[in-house]
Amino acid sequence: MIDRKNSYPKFAVVGHPNKGKSSIVSALAHDDSVQIGNTPGTTQVKRGFPLKVDGKIIYELFDTPGFQRARRILAWLEEHKPTSANKRADTIREFIYNFRDDERFRDEIELLEPIMNGAGIIYVVDASKPYGAEYEIEMEILRWTGQPSMAILNLIGDEDYREDWSRALGQYFRLVRTFNPLKAKFKNHIELLESIAQLKEDWTEQIKNAIEILKKFHNQKIDRTVEIIKDTTIKSLSYVYRHKIKSKTATKEEYRLASKHYRGELVKYERKLERDISEIWKHKNIERVDIPPLIDDVGLFSKESESIFGLSQKELILTGASAGAISGAGIDLAFSGGTFFLGTVIGSIVGGVSAMVGFDNLYNIKLLGKKIGKRELIVGPMKSANFPYVLLGRALYYASTLANRSHAIRDSLKLDDREFFIEKIIDNNMRKKLEKVHSKLREQKEPKEELLEEYREVILESFKKLI
Amino acid sequence: MHSKNSTVSIKSYLDLSQLLSEYRGSHEDNRAFALKHKKLEKAPTKLLLKWLDKNYFRIDGELNSKKYLDYLLSISSLLGLIFFILGFIVGLGLLSYDGKLPVNVIYYLFIAMFIPLFSMSLSAISIFSSDRVSHLIALLFPLHWIEKVLNYLPFRKKLKGFKVNLSFKLSKLLFIERLQLFSLIFSIGLLLSLLIMVIATDIAFGWSTTLQVSPEAFHRVIKYISIFWDKIIPSAIPSLDLVEMSHYFRLGEKLDISMVHNADKLGAWWKFLAMTTLIYAITFRFLFWIFTKEYLKKQLEESILSLKGVDKILREFKTPYISTQAPQKEKHLEIVEAKKEVVIKKREAKYQTILGWNFSKDEILLANDAKGIDGAENIWAVGGSNSFNKDLEIVKNSSGVVLLYVKSWEPPTMDFIDILEMLIENSKVTRVEIYPLGTIGRYYKNEQEHIDIWRRKIESVDSQKVWIVNHDR
Numbered sequence: 024m025i026d027r028k029n030s031y032p033k034f035a036v037v038g039h040p041n042k043g044k045s046s047i048v049s050a051l052a053h054d055d056s057v058q059i060g061n062t063p064g065t066t067q068v069k070r071g072f073p074l075k076v077d078g079k080i081i082y083e084l085f086d087t088p089g090f091q092r093a094r095r096i097l098a099w100l101e102e103h104k105p106t107s108a109n110k111r112a113d114t115i116r117e118f119i120y121n122f123r124d125d126e127r128f129r130d131e132i133e134l135l136e137p138i139m140n141g142a143g144i145i146y147v148v149d150a151s152k153p154y155g156a157e158y159e160i161e162m163e164i165l166r167w168t169g170q171p172s173m174a175i176l177n178l179i180g181d182e183d184y185r186e187d188w189s190r191a192l193g194q195y196f197r198l199v200r201t202f203n204p205l206k207a208k209f210k211n212h213i214e215l216l217e218s219i220a221q222l223k224e225d226w227t228e229q230i231k232n233a234i235e236i237l238k239k240f241h242n243q244k245i246d247r248t249v250e251i252i253k254d255t256t257i258k259s260l261s262y263v264y265r266h267k268i269k270s271k272t273a274t275k276e277e278y279r280l281a282s283k284h285y286r287g288e289l290v291k292y293e294r295k296l297e298r299d300i301s302e303i304w305k306h307k308n309i310e311r312v313d314i315p316p317l318i319d320d321v322g323l324f325s326k327e328s329e330s331i332f333g334l335s336q337k338e339l340i341l342t343g344a345s346a347g348a349i350s351g352a353g354i355d356l357a358f359s360g361g362t363f364f365l366g367t368v369i370g371s372i373v374g375g376v377s378a379m380v381g382f383d384n385l386y387n388i389k390l391l392g393k394k395i396g397k398r399e400l401i402v403g404p405m406k407s408a409n410f411p412y413v414l415l416g417r418a419l420y421y422a423s424t425l426a427n428r429s430h431a432i433r434d435s436l437k438l439d440d441r442e443f444f445i446e447k448i449i450d451n452n453m454r455k456k457l458e459k460v461h462s463k464l465r466e467q468k469e470p471k472e473e474l475l476e477e478y479r480e481v482i483l484e485s486f487k488k489l490i
Numbered sequence: 491m492h493s494k495n496s497t498v499s500i501k502s503y504l505d506l507s508q509l510l511s512e513y514r515g516s517h518e519d520n521r522a523f524a525l526k527h528k529k530l531e532k533a534p535t536k537l538l539l540k541w542l543d544k545n546y547f548r549i550d551g552e553l554n555s556k557k558y559l560d561y562l563l564s565i566s567s568l569l570g571l572i573f574f575i576l577g578f579i580v581g582l583g584l585l586s587y588d589g590k591l592p593v594n595v596i597y598y599l600f601i602a603m604f605i606p607l608f609s610m611s612l613s614a615i616s617i618f619s620s621d622r623v624s625h626l627i628a629l630l631f632p633l634h635w636i637e638k639v640l641n642y643l644p645f646r647k648k649l650k651g652f653k654v655n656l657s658f659k660l661s662k663l664l665f666i667e668r669l670q671l672f673s674l675i676f677s678i679g680l681l682l683s684l685l686i687m688v689i690a691t692d693i694a695f696g697w698s699t700t701l702q703v704s705p706e707a708f709h710r711v712i713k714y715i716s717i718f719w720d721k722i723i724p725s726a727i728p729s730l731d732l733v734e735m736s737h738y739f740r741l742g743e744k745l746d747i748s749m750v751h752n753a754d755k756l757g758a759w760w761k762f763l764a765m766t767t768l769i770y771a772i773t774f775r776f777l778f779w780i781f782t783k784e785y786l787k788k789q790l791e792e793s794i795l796s797l798k799g800v801d802k803i804l805r806e807f808k809t810p811y812i813s814t815q816a817p818q819k820e821k822h823l824e825i826v827e828a829k830k831e832v833v834i835k836k837r838e839a840k841y842q843t844i845l846g847w848n849f850s851k852d853e854i855l856l857a858n859d860a861k862g863i864d865g866a867e868n869i870w871a872v873g874g875s876n877s878f879n880k881d882l883e884i885v886k887n888s889s890g891v892v893l894l895y896v897k898s899w900e901p902p903t904m905d906f907i908d909i910l911e912m913l914i915e916n917s918k919v920t921r922v923e924i925y926p927l928g929t930i931g932r933y934y935k936n937e938q939e940h941i942d943i944w945r946r947k948i949e950s951v952d953s954q955k956v957w958i959v960n961h962d963r
Binding site: 039040041051052053054056070071072073074075076077078089090091092093094095098127130149152153155156157159160180182236237239240243247305 | 521522525805809810811812813814815816817848873874875876877878879897899900901903904905908929930931932943
């Protein structure tokens with residue numbers, strides 16, 4: 024019976040200790056905070072993982088402790104066996120009521136409680152190990168609950184005893200499916216949910232709705248990932264670092280410092296991208312990432328520049344010429360045009376030439392104790408034609424690794440982008456589209472909206488190929 | 491306490507920008523906020539301002555907007571005063587009449603009409619042109635240079651510690667808007683000086699140009715200029731007679747004799763000049779100022795949506811919050827390593843009792859054969875489909891050194907531990923050796939990972955009688 028107050032489907036993932044229940048819950052709930060251990064009893068109390076949309080629960084999964092004293096429970100149940108099968112669930116309730124405070128049956132009560140509150144049963148076994156008759160005791164207890172149930176064959180090891188298991192499980196469960204939480208991708212997750220939807224007619228619509236929500240959720244994650252990759256790539260490619268220098272040309276030390284800062288900033292952008300992507304794909308507890316540092320061997324582009332009042336020499340010449348022209352025009356006006364606008368022409372030439380010739384002198388002029396000129400070493404934007412692809416490749420590689428990584432995996436993430444070739448996923452046509460934006464950024468021009476949209480589409484297409 | 495933001499302003503723009511640099515909220519919170527203000531679903535800017543109001547308290551320290559607006563007020567007050575004085579002085583200069591030559595109205599028209607129209611046109615071009623062109627146009631305005639220089643004054647110190655996060659377009663519009671205001675103040679100064687000069691002195695106005703312009707043609711120009719007030723104040727339009735009368739040539743500083751005779755009438759130009767200033771330099775400028783203010787507001791509304799972080803918040807407002815995770819954190823299991831080493835490499839040569847946990851008797855015999863263990867007096871299957879009472883009976887009948895086969899891949903359950911503890915309590919049993927076996931497919935070879943699981947559990951039993959055999963043959 025479904026609790027009418029909370030009429031959403033619930034599923035309790037149950038089984039023998041250490042058969043991957045928590046891994047399955049972790050993978051299905053996209054939660055890498057679930058404690059998964061190879062020590063029996065890692066899960067000590069049941070824990071609910073609701074799928075919520077704006078606070079409304081669509082379904083809830085329960086991770087439960089494994090059976091510990093199944094034999095003794097079944098013995099008690101048999102002792103109190105009712106005359107008709109439809110009363111068996113009541114006997115289980117009676118057991119829970121009688122032994123709620125008994126430490127010996129704490130784990131069983133934790134796992135039976137959600138089932139007796141209406142949760143469907145997802146019984147997990149390790150099908151890489153041989154079938155054993157001792158499992159029948161657990162299955163029998165679950166049968167007594169009368170709740171809809173299915174079994175999941177989890178392949179933890181290398182061997183495969185699925186056939187034996189299926190034969191036995193088929194006698195107790197309506198459905199038997201294989202699901203490997205460590206290798207499961209989104210597609211497998213959805214397939215499993217589709218199977219779960221068949222467990223009970225009342226749940227079918229709700230689970231189908233949940234599938235749609237999860238698909239939407241997955242697409243949102245993809246869109247956000249692509250958006251972040253696009254934004255970070257554009258930000259990195261157009262990044263320019265200006266380092267103040269003392270003389271007309273930069274010293275080696277100044278160049279070193281500027282380059283270090285420039286590289287550092289790009290690395291920061293990449294780290295931020297990784298953090299954002301980890302958050303999107305809900306991999307918050309990944310231990311460490313071994314990825315070679317960015318742009319170690321990519322040459323940087325730099326140049327020296329001078330400015331006065333923030334104007335480059337070119338701009339200052341133009342300004343000088345304009346100011347000269349205005350002054351000349353004043354003279355022309357004073358002579359009521361009798362000068363045939365020579366004042367304007369001469370003024371603009373004088374202004375322009377003065378700015379050109381006097382630029383160095385102006386640089387040293389102090390206004391209220393501050394130099395009005397500024398000399399800088401400009402590093403960036405990155406001119407290397409290949410760099411954008413390195414950047415994109417690394418981002419796509421990282422994002423796809425996380426997107427494909429099951430939340431049940433607890434090993435540290437090991438990445439080596441040297442094995443990743445973006446060329447494999449980007450064809451010539453795509454490259455042309457990407458290059459349109461890259462070339463604009465190299466020229467420090469802002470790409471148009473349509474170009475950026477096209478750019479996003481290419482990244483999206485590439486990312487979808489990888490996941 | 492801050493005032494509520496109902497429309498986008500420089501203040502709300504800067505406040506939001508500052509807040510976003512410190513806090514952007516979680517998807518859950520942002521979505522909940524949007525659901526609470528469902529009426530504003532289609533008004534993202536208003537929703538954003540509401541969100542700003544709600545989260546004001548999160549802004550750490552002094553508001554950047556306050557610093558910036560204080561700075562803007564200080565610098566604008568100073569510039570306003572400068573421009574007013576400048577306008578007044580320019581007016582005095584233009585209208586200074588030395589009694590020899592009349593004041594040339596063309597000069598005055600140049601300042602009061604031509605320059606304002608020119609500067610408004612430039613401003614309009616600047617508003618609608620690209621950033622590069624706007625930048626060049628800005629260089630032509632004295633205000634740009636005055637502000638550059640003023641940046642070196644102590645006012646600037648007010649902005650210490652933060653960068654004004656205004657886009658080029660917004661900075662440009664703010665500059666243009668202020669330019670209109672200062673020009674308006676300048677023109678008011680100019681008009682005031684005209685009125686004072688008219689009241690305080692007698693000015694003879696005239697017009698003079700090198701170009702071959704007849705009084706009729708000049709009068710036509712004057713009529714065009716006066717088009718905005720010819721119906722309302724016709725007296726402010728000089729008559730053709732007056733235009734003819736006031737035409738002069740600078741020849742040896744001598745004026746036309748008729749001009750001298752009609753000197754008292756030449757002052758009549760002032761109404762025309764005052765109206766020109768009022769309409770072109772003040773009214774037009776005022777209207778243009780209002781336009782730039784409104785345009786700035788519109789741009790602020792657009793720009794606020796492109797502030798860094800706004801896209802995230804707006805997306806979160808719109809996107810249902812989907813969560814699949816557990817609301818509470820899990821209490822982590824603490825594994826306490828015991829000091830006693832329970833794993834032995836060498837097993838006993840002979841056993842009095844051989845038990846198989848979850849093994850059938852046949853399986854035990856098979857394992858004995860594979861491991862070269864001679865048959866014991868008692869060989870029993872425990873666990874599995876046995877009842878608990880049956881196992882109790884087996885435990886009671888066990889004696890001596892007991893070999894207990896277990897499936898290495900099946901971790902010890904409490905059911906197993908119960909039986910083990912009873913074996914330990916049985917005084918006839920001197921020693922229990924637990925032998926974890928791998929699968930038959932692996933020729934009983936176990937895995938270290940499984941041995942470790944068994945070791946940890948058996949260590950927790952803390953008995954001198956129990957050992958784990960890790961012996962591969």
